[in-house]
Amino acid sequence: MTYCGVMTMKHTMVTETGFPFEMAEKHITVVRHHRWIVGHAIWAAVLAVVLVFAGGCGAKSAEQPKEVGESVASARKKYATSQPYDVANKEIVLGQSEGTTFKLADMDSSVTYEPWFRKSHGATPFVLYRDPELHTVEQVYSTASIRSDGTLTISPKEQYDEEVRWTDEYGSVQRDDQGKILRLKLSSGNRWGTREILYLAQYNDLKTGKLLKKPLVHLMRIKPSSGQLARPSTTMRIGDDGNLTLSWKPVRGAAGYVIMQVGIGGAEKWPNRDGDVTTTATSRRMLASTTATSWTTSDRNRSSLDAASVRADDLADGTSGTLWQQEHYGKLRDYELFVLALDDDYVPSFESDHILGRDIAYKIPLMRAGETLKKENILSPRTIDDVPVTYPVTMADGMIRRFPVHLDEEGAKLYVHRQDGTEWVKIPFRVIGTELTDEFYVRASSKDYRGKLADHNRKALAARATGSVQTVTPMETRNIVATKKDAYSDSIPSTDYVVEADNALEEYLGANMAAGKEYLDLKAFPEVGDDGVLRQAMDLVRQRNPILPAVISYYYSPSKKLVELRYGDLKDALKQTTTLISKVGAIKKAIIKDGMGDEKKVDAINRYIADHAQYDYEALDKKNAAEAIADQQGQDSREAIKAKDDMDLNYGYAWKPEGVLLKGKGVCASYASAFQLLASQSGLESAYITGQTSGGMHAWNYVKVNREWKMVDPTWNDSDANPNAYLNLSLKDDRYLSTHIPDSSFVNRYHN
Structure with missing residues (x-):
């Protein structure tokens, strides 16, 4: 579906290696906005409406890039005060059953660890999160976990066993031959589970126990175990009927796939220093399992994408609603969607990159806005002229959107009332952009009703949305091979354009895109742990800098920290x-x-x-x-x-x-x-x-x-x-x- 605001672009996957362009250096100015947009990955928020994700890395090594330029380091300092936490320079790489140990002050010393969370029972030097926003807590490591020698081990042994009920594509719970409910184990006492990147936040100075000015986040990359399946490379689209479709390429050795949903927020909350809360994941459920390589929502399961705390239609009676409704109106109950590949023993792969509920909820039509329909008397028009051009629909974000009403000219039937001879028309209709269908019964004349139906549909077409968001499409997984030793940009090139940026990464990406650079070195940005973080940053840069040449696809190698960008007609752009x-x-x-x-x-x-x-x-x-x-x-x-x-x-x-x-x-x-x-x-x-x-x-x-x-x-x-x-x-x-x-x-x- 398209609309006046933005334009749909259909992109072609690029698989051949491109060549770098050498650009003359010019003067650069950067607009800095010192604000932190809560609710998105480390820099972010995004626009993006159609999300696509890339998988692992190629096998051959690329030319080693030169050392990171001074401009990146200076840009980091420039934005340092606006970022909510610092990022450790080095990743922690662990096997599925491995832990990492930190040396703290000995327990018999006089060091007192200050609590970061105001309402916490004690100090928590480390908290493990599953997301870069530090919203979803995996495990808390308190001072009680410190050994007598002053060491604290971050280990999967601290993890709780986690499993979900096995369901079929219709959401029905599956049982074995003995009638026992089948369960899918996502993590266990000696494995980290299905998340490839975890975020370990350090809140205290490990020697003095004093609180850090802001957390230091260590990226923990979990290596796949021997024989573990590759994670699915997933694409997403929302069809003309408003249904969400996830698609992925077959994973070698996979016996099937499951679509998972992880809720963000709920009963357990960790207050931070400012009195706000960081919420934990409260529910993880399997939306479907399949042996196919795609999954589409339907009437049966579309309600699972509902992210609204309060729906606008609930307040359509004109009242202010309850106090709870007033406080929660417009707030989302967020979630993550991802795909897991399973082997013959139901051992899962790592998670595909996540789709966030907040990024798709406003595009998913959920149900008729019943109260609004009643209030506006849309259900019972008297004549064809009274039939509405648009129809109110409650979206998954709780807001009401109006979609064009298309009348079925072929299926319309004229009826004559036996007693008084009045003419009536039964008009089937569909709500464009949704799966909603219904019928109107209206008074009409046999002489002109078909012409009026055609006039109505022309008005509906004019009211229809006309454009969609240009997004960046990751390339298929392959090798990155630089054509020149110095092909990879590791600094911020100069240009006459003023780049809008909130942080050093956005400035780096925007300036290099403005200069038409094809190969980027991200070794100076350890926070870019996976493709999802990079994608969100690129989408935001593109949204805020519409003048930039269009990047139609890209490939990112997390292990090499290298990115290849592919443009359209770069010379013309x-x-x-x-x-x-x-x-x-x-x-x-x-x-x-x-x-x-x-x-x-x-x-x-x-x-x-x-x-x-x-x-x-x-x-x-x-x-x-x-x-x-x-x-x-x-x-x-x-x-x-x-x-x-x-x-x-x-x-x-x-x-x-x-x-x-x-x-x-x-x-x-x-x-x-x-x-x-x-x-x-x-x-x-x-x-x-x-x-x-x-x-x-x-x-x-x-x-x-x-x-x-x-x-x-x-x-x-x-x-x-x-x-x-x-x-x-x-x-x-x-x-x-x-x-x-x-x-x-x-x-x-x-x-x-």
């Missing part, structure tokens, strides 16, 4: 980037004056866009036409692919900043990305936001004005009837909240 940089520089020089405050800068940028751009209805019509062909012929049909390729080639600019800035026209995605680009280059902190409005999916901006986030909708501000009605509005402004519903990932990031 860099030329386009240079043109955009020049244009943005000229605009900035013309409209941003010395001494301007934040609000005046925002006003100037908004005014420039409104004066120099117009909405590209022709591009939107072409997108709608391509979508209609995909609906009728199937999205993989030759006609649909040709229509989409033609649209992308001739009208793709309308979803990118160059549409508004270079051609003077675009849809809302172009307006919002152009605003973000101009704002960032003018020293403002801004964000590209997607979500729902009465007209369907939409894109707009948040911008920080005098340290407070404000809302700007440059598309709607470009209006003769009501200009600048959505300029510098508070995120709590009723005008904004009554017309725009941001996707839940942005709610968690900016509203909580």
Whole structure:
């Protein structure tokens, strides 16, 4: 499904080794935003809407890169104060049954270990987490675990046995011949389990017992045991019917696969120094088991993806709800999804990279918004003219989204009432983008009802979403072979572009992408333990820096700490980037004056866009036409692919900043990305936001004005009837909240 805010890109997997490009060095400026976005991996939050994951590493060794450049080290220092914890320079590599020992002060010494957690029963020098956000606790190592000689061993022997009930693809519990419930053992008393990377947080100075200013995190990489299966390399897509599909390549030696869900949050909470809480995983369950290499949700199991604490539809009666509902509205009960491969003895592989509930919940239609349907009297229209163009649906994040209603013109039947002779039409309908179907019974005339059905469907098509997020696709697992000894970039290249970044990794990735570098050395970033962390960082960099050349795929070798990026037409992309940089520089020089405050800068940028751009209805019509062909012929049909390729080639600019800035026209995605680009280059902190409005999916901006986030909708501000009605509005402004519903990932990031 697509929408006005963002544009769908279909990427091709790249398997051949590319060649590096040598770029001239230019001046670089970096915009630093000292904020920590809670809820994503070490730097992150993401936009990403379609997630794909890569597996292990190639066997051949690449050329050894040179030593890490000074610019990376200086960038780390620059962002140090904004990061929630430090990362140890060296990984701890352990076998499945191995432990690691730390030397602390002897127990008979006078050293007292200070507790990090305010409400903890005692000091906890080490806490083991399964995620880089330090949300999900695996095991706590308190001072009670310190031996008399002052050593403390972090060992899998401390782990609890963990198992889940074996289920089939319908969720039914499986039993053996004797009727005993079959259980899948995920970890045991002498094995670390299925997580390849664990995060060991150290809270105390090991000699003095004093608390560290912030935790020191040791990455623990668990080596596979002899004969252990490779972890699945998983891709994800959300289909036109709103169902989630996970797919993976066959794992050699696998007898089957299980799809697992781990809940984040629950009864046991660890308060941190500021009184907030770090939650533990409270539930791990098997959603399905299969011998196939894909799994798709259905009516039977889609409810398992529900992440809402309180649904908007529960408050549709207009009341403020209970106190509990008020406090939990908009908050998610997060979870992780991943796939395990099993051998003939049901021994699991490591987990595939995780899909987070918060990243997909706002895209998964869950059920009819029943209370809203009643309130708006949608269920019983009197005539065809009263049939709604859109239909309210509760999503897995608890928010209500409106999807177009398509009436079945072929299946509609006319009935004549026997007693009074009135004419009625039974109209089957489906809610586009979901599996929801139903029927309307309305009064109609036999003379014109079919024409009215066709008119309704044309309106529904116009209301349909028209674009999707460009994401980065990992390459298939293979070898990385550098073509030159110095092929791998290990420093931050210079460019005229101002890179928006929250940390050294984002700055490093963004600057190298701006320079068209294909080979990157990540040895200076030990926190990038797996592909999931890198993917989230790359998605965020791409979202916040729309001017960067499009990376269509990449491959990461965790063992070598090397990345290969693959671009589209890099030469044209860099030329386009240079043109955009020049244009943005000229605009900035013309409209941003010395001494301007934040609000005046925002006003100037908004005014420039409104004066120099117009909405590209022709591009939107072409997108709608391509979508209609995909609906009728199937999205993989030759006609649909040709229509989409033609649209992308001739009208793709309308979803990118160059549409508004270079051609003077675009849809809302172009307006919002152009605003973000101009704002960032003018020293403002801004964000590209997607979500729902009465007209369907939409894109707009948040911008920080005098340290407070404000809302700007440059598309709607470009209006003769009501200009600048959505300029510098508070995120709590009723005008904004009554017309725009941001996707839940942005709610968690900016509203909580």
